[in-house]
Amino acid sequence: RFVDHVYRHFYNGGSMTPENSIELMSKRVDELQAAIPAEAARWGNATSQSPEMWQRNVDYLLMHWLPTRRDKVAQQLRNRGLYPDLAPPVVKSNGAVIAQRKWEAATGTVITLKNSENERGTIFYTTDGTDPRAIGGDVSGDAMDGGDEATVVVSGTALKARVKDGNRWSPLREVLYIQNIGKFSLKISEIHYHTYGNDSGPDTTNASEYEFLEIKNCSSKTIHLTGAAFTKGILYAFPDNAAIQPGRHIVLSANPKAFRERYGFQPFGKYLRGLDNSGETVVFRDALGDVVDAVTYDDKDPWSEMADGSGKSLTRKNLDVNADSNDPGNWDVSPKKDGTPGEENDF
Numbered sequence: 001r002f003v004d005h006v007y008r009h010f011y012n013g014g015s016m017t018p019e020n021s022i023e024l025m026s027k028r029v030d031e032l033q034a035a036i037p038a039e040a041a042r043w044g045n046a047t048s049q050s051p052e053m054w055q056r057n058v059d060y061l062l063m064h065w066l067p068t069r070r071d072k073v074a075q076q077l078r079n080r081g082l083y084p085d086l087a088p089p090v091v092k093s094n095g096a097v098i099a100q101r102k103w104e105a106a107t108g109t110v111i112t113l114k115n116s117e118n119e120r121g122t123i124f125y126t127t128d129g130t131d132p133r134a135i136g137g138d139v140s141g142d143a144m145d146g147g148d149e150a151t152v153v154v155s156g157t158a159l160k161a162r163v164k165d166g167n168r169w170s171p172l173r174e175v176l177y178i179q180n181i182g183k184f185s186l187k188i189s190e191i192h193y194h195t196y197g198n199d200s201g202p203d204t205t206n207a208s209e210y211e212f213l214e215i216k217n218c219s220s221k222t223i224h225l226t227g228a229a230f231t232k233g234i235l236y237a238f239p240d241n242a243a244i245q246p247g248r249h250i251v252l253s254a255n256p257k258a259f260r261e262r263y264g265f266q267p268f269g270k271y272l273r274g275l276d277n278s279g280e281t282v283v284f285r286d287a288l289g290d291v292v293d294a295v296t297y298d299d300k301d302p303w304s305e306m307a308d309g310s311g312k313s314l315t316r317k318n319l320d321v322n323a324d325s326n327d328p329g330n331w332d333v334s335p336k337k338d339g340t341p342g343e344e345n346d347f
Contacts, residue, residue, distance in 0.1 A: 003083055007171030010070050012101045021066045029058050087117035088173035089125075089146075089161045102176045102227055102287060109154040111175070113146055115163050121170070123150055125161035129241035132162050133169050157224050157241040176240050178227045178287035186223055188284060188293045188325065189249065190214035192313035192339045193275035207309075208274045209255035210262055212341050215284065215293075217244040218319050225250075227287025232294075233280050236271035251341040263341055277308065295325045306333040313339030 009016040015024075036054045043049065077083035091098045092112045093105070105111075115123050123146035124132040124139055132143035144150075152159055157177055163170040195210045213234060217223050225242040229235075236252055244250050253259035253267040254274050260266050275282075279298035286292050299308040307314040310333075316323075318330035334340050 004172045006074070006077065006083055007088070008101065008174070010074060012099055012173075014101070016070055018067045018070055021069070022062055025061060025066060029062075084168060084170060086121060086163055086165055086168050086170040088170040089113040089123050089150075089163055090116050091159070091161070091173060091175055098175055101174055102178050104180065104288065105154045105175075105177045107154055107221075111152045111154060111159060113150040113152060113161055115148045118163055118165065118170075121163040121165035121168075122147060123161060124164055125150060125152065125159060127152060127156045127159055129156060129158045129160065131160055131172060133164075133172070137167065137169070139164065157226060157243050174240075176226045177224050179224045180288050180290060181223055181228065181286040181292045185217065185219040185221075186244070186284070186292050187216050187218050187316060187319055188213065188282060188295050189216040189316045189319065190313050190334070190339060190341065191275065191282070191295070191297060191307075192334075192341075193279075193297065194277040194299065194307065194309045195313075195338070196309065196311055209258040211254040211275050212251055212259060212267065212313075212339070213253075213271070213275070213282070214249050214251045214341055215244070216249050216319065217246055218321065220246050222246060228285065228292070230271060230282065230284050233273075233282030234271040234275060235273050236269060238269075242268075249342045259341075262338060265342070267341070279303070293325055297331070298328075302328040304328070304331065304333045311337045315340065315345050317345065 008014050011017065014020065037051050040050050040054070074083060078085060090113070092114070093109060098111070113123050113125060115121055124143040125146050126132050126140065126142050126144065128142060130140060130142050132140050134140040146161070154177060159175040159177075161173045190213065192210070192212045194207070196207050213230075223244050225238040225244060226240050227238070228242075229237040230252075234252070251259075251267045252269050252271045254271065256267050256270050277299065279296070279300070281294060281296040283294045284292045297303055297314055299305060304314065306312050312333040314331055315334045316330060317332045323330045335345060
């Protein structure tokens with residue numbers, strides 16, 4: 001797994017590629033630049049440091065040290081037996097190398113895998129998000145033998161591939177499919193922003209711990225959620241390989257343990273920064289940063305005041321693709337106390 005982490009961060013847009021390392025260092029330089037002359041003047045009698053010396057060091061780091069550092073460290077790891085000489089497959093689409101880990105691709109897009117950087121070895125790959133290498137080092141039962149070159153049609157949520165030569169495996173090459181979901185494919189369908197707590201028994205739970213938010217796939221296709229996130233109101237980033245089937249719901253909660261105790265099933269995930277009891281804006285974006293849905297709810301008329309602490313949730317009753325998410329007329333309180341997470345509503 002160490003090898004996979006090294007490869008993930010060193011290549012394909014990872015955090016330690018030369019480009020990203022230089023960008024990060026440049027941001028830090030910009031943050032500190034204005035303070036350097038004052039610091040040099042303050043300590044000038046005690047040291048020989050100067051703004052000019054600072055700039056020379058910055059230039060050296062950005063123009064000479066960081067551009068070559070990734071390759072030098074990778075070779076140091078190889079020399080110590082911590083990183084293999086066996087390279088993963090080269091991944092292309094329409095003849096162009098896919099140089100990212102997260103890649104926008106439509107279902108049906110053709111990808112080619114080629115073992116072009118090794119003299120030996122066989123490609124093994126999966127399209128279901130699992131690792132072609134099984135625990136222990138064998139080939140996974142779900143992996144497909146791609147030989148020296150393979151053609152793959154985009155499906156599922158990810159392509160994962162390695163090269164195997166004898167008992168040796170290359171690092172894992174992942175291509176995680178991301179989508180422009182579109183504004184009308186997925187809706188925020190239920191918001192339980194002000195519920196009630198549990199004051200009985202030895203274990204008491206604050207009302208905010210039972211909050212939840214639900215989304216629904218209103219399209220006829222599976223939607224890949226890799227890289228999608230709630231960025232305002234609540235904070236939550238969907239994990240790699242996440243997807244939602246047509247017509248299905250996903251529920252996120254403030255406290256999965258409390259949620260399970262009340263509703264009897266595990267929510268998909270836990271969000272940060274609870275929902276505001278007085279109303280706020282909740283924004284959901286796809287992996288490309290485009291807004292998929294956004295709702296500005298309130299606890300006052302014309303929004304239903306029954307959702308404000310009575311035990312009922314705020315539930316969308318109009319999921320038409322053209323329905324305005326911010327129109328209170330498209331929302332109502334849940335037909336049941338405690339809301340209806342993961343369920344269809346009959347108004």
